[in-house]
Amino acid sequence: MINKIKYLLLLAVLAFQFTACNDWLSVLPENEQVSDEYWTSKEEVESVLASGYVYLRDAVPRLVQWGELRGGAIYSINGNDLQTFQVTPDDGSLCSWAPLYKVINMANSVIANAEVVMQRDETFDEAVMTSYLTEAYYLRALSYFYIVRNWRDAPLILAPYETDKISYEKEKSSEAEIIAQIKEDITTALGSGAAKEKYEEDWATKGRGTKWSLHALMADVCLWSEDYQAAIMHCNEVLDATSAFRPVFVTDPTKWYELFYPGNSNGSIFEINWDHGVYNQTNNLATQFGNGSPVYVYSEQMLLDWIDETDLTGSNEAVRSLYGAFVPDVNGDDYANASLGYVWKYSGIGMQAQVRNTVNEQDPNYMVYRVADVMLMKAEAMILSSSDMQAWSVAIDLINEVRTRAKLPVLEPVLEELNEADMLELVLYERNMELAGEGKRWYDLLRFGKRDGFKYRSLFLIDMVVAYNRTANPAWIRSVLNNDDALFLPIETSELENNRLLVQNPYYHATN
Missing domain, CATH: 1.25.40.890 (Serine Threonine Protein Phosphatase 5, Tetratricopeptide repeat)
Structure with missing residues (x-):
């Protein structure tokens, strides 16, 4: 071992x-x-x-x-x-x-x-x-x-x-x-x-390559190469697994933050591990994403997205928004007037504005794959593999599972009134919010924009970057x-x- x-x-x-x-x-x-x-x-x-x-x-x-x-x-x-x-x-x-x-x-x-x-x-x-x-x-x-x-x-x-x-x-x-x-x-x-499906130590099951991480990676690669049926198959190997050692989508909203603190949760598939307490391993993620002297913060449009999400749940019921994914630069009750949002996944210790402030807590893991990511991969592949309303309904159900865990209202679109681009926009938005700060956003925009001979270059690549990037x-x-x-x-x-x-x-x- x-x-x-x-x-x-x-x-x-x-x-x-x-x-x-x-x-x-x-x-x-x-x-x-x-x-x-x-x-x-x-x-x-x-x-x-x-x-x-x-x-x-x-x-x-x-x-x-x-x-x-x-x-x-x-x-x-x-x-x-x-x-x-x-x-x-x-x-x-x-x-x-x-x-x-x-x-x-x-x-x-x-x-x-x-x-x-x-x-x-x-x-x-x-x-x-x-x-x-x-x-x-x-x-x-x-x-x-x-x-x-x-x-x-x-x-x-x-x-x-x-x-x-x-x-x-x-x-x-x-x-x-x-x-x-x-x-x-x-x-x-x-x-x-x-x-392996699991290792003797819990950290290793999430911090080393497993059967589950191989399937998650293959699903991602198949999406990139536009092999949608194969992507669905590999997503299903994770989502439909019956093994007692499989990763699972944790539906309890109160458990959402355990993905990041302390990490290596049931909902994780592969994350890069540190452990200061046992092995004296530290990183600067908590500092770079914190609200003390940060390097990385949410852009203006992303902050507005978080404010809108918090409006939907209410500040007291927010899961992945207020004090989950972000902390505003104002009092929590005044979040709508925030002008700056701090990334909280690597800095906080739970659903409140409480920072990792001890030496032994400067070791947040870096998430590579988790079950919610695979669910949204499958939703994307279902949309692109078929224009059949049944396939699209499956995609909406997957998106809604993620939203329900975040205490957000479910989407109830009239599928016959939507086109492929409309459906993909729902997936892309959900990926941006659920997986914020996990190193996915640029690859998502590039993948969505370049598919089918750059069919969606303007809609999902150029327009999205312009809307969110105010530094250029x-x-x-x-x-x-x-x-x-x-x-x-x-x-x-x-x-x-x-x-x-x-x-x-x-x-x-x-x-x-």
């Missing part, structure tokens, strides 16, 4: 000695003999796998920025080139894919060497080995999914960098090739039958978002210098 991703020590504990170079994959071993000397025991496989989770945790600040700032519902009060759509190849902190390739290299190392270790270590049971492989495939697939949504095309690396004889110069693969590999990895992991000129936003290449990040300058086979995203090549 992996101990709770303690400092797992990156490679010092592993006996890997890595350089601090600035290459696109900056974890290269110094000693070309290290692979033969290292892979001898199951503990070493376990340590490398755990390092993948450590690197994923290190990537969280970027996951927040990439998933939120271009969407406009949350913005940085310090300014940020992402939210103004002025990022350049020299913005290394914003356009470096290195944090994700570090995760990928750890996953590749496990995939390449686990079976070798099983031949060397008689105590390494095949079932355990195969289970570790499912986690490695999950980490690799998840990392590449972040990459493809942010850069579209990127190097597809499927072997570990274990000796200095391996060239790290590699051309980009296409979005379609990367998506195909992601699906293959998930299919391989699920097909082995070794993906609307005309500038429109001009950027009308360019397909500008929807994706540039390759960092140093990566181009170190990998001569890379070609810059043409939008940034032309503008720089």
Whole structure:
């Protein structure tokens, strides 16, 4: 059992000695003999796998920025080139894919060497080995999914960098090739039958790759690639599961906040874990999203959305709005006059304006997938898979389950009077409110806007960003978002210098 991703020590504990170079994959071993000397025991496989989770945790600040700032519902009060759509190849902190390739290299190392270790270590049971492989495939697939949504095309690396004889110069693969590999990895992991439903420790069931997180990821990938029937199937693997260890949609409104405090709840599928009390692990999420000295706050339009939601429930009955998802900069009873809204999911400790204010509470987890997310994925896929009113009725029922848990009135549309765009707008709005601050907004807008040959570019991508983003000129936003290449990040300058086979995203090549 992996101990709770303690400092797992990156490679010092592993006996890997890595350089601090600035290459696109900056974890290269110094000693070309290290692979033969290292892979001898199951503990070493376990340590490398755990390092993948450590690197994923290190990537969280970027996951927040990439998933939120271009969407406009949350913005940085310090300014940020992402939210103004002025990022350049020299913005290394914003356009470096290195944090994700570090995760990928750890996953590749496990995939390449686990079976070798099983031949060397008689105590390494095949079932355990195969289970570790499912986690490695999950980490690799998840990392590449972040990459493809942010850069579209990127190097597809499927072997570990274990000796200095391996060239790290590699051309980009296409979005379609990367998506195909992601699906293959998930299919391989699920097909082995070794993906766990639960671990011995509760945190691990939510903080490590499981059967449920593989299905959630595959549903997300299928939505992105417009394979709606497959998306529905994988959503159902979560939503219709009967296992005693399945994640469940918790209908009790009083339990909503337990998703975030203390975290690892029944409604969670996969979240990136920290634990200060036991392992002295902390992050800055509570501070960056708090109302003390925040970095990220809700935009003006998002604050208005929260005020409208609180009006519907009343301040005393609010679940995911007042003191749930946001805290206004005025007295709670005067929330309608708020001019600033603070993101509360990572800062509060419950349904009141009570902040995480002890040292041991500066370790909120970062949510990646939860059941409500999968329910809304299924609603989206049901709408797009068919124009049949029965399918659309299922989508409305799923949306209403989420709304009912938030103590909001149910939607009762006359489906025959709605078109596909109307239905999708209901899903998109619900995703924005339920999943606010969870790194979903930009990917949702991009996915909705680009589908079916950018059928909804204006309605769901450009108009939505303009409506929520007040940090950039609307005309500038429109001009950027009308360019397909500008929807994706540039390759960092140093990566181009170190990998001569890379070609810059043409939008940034032309503008720089």
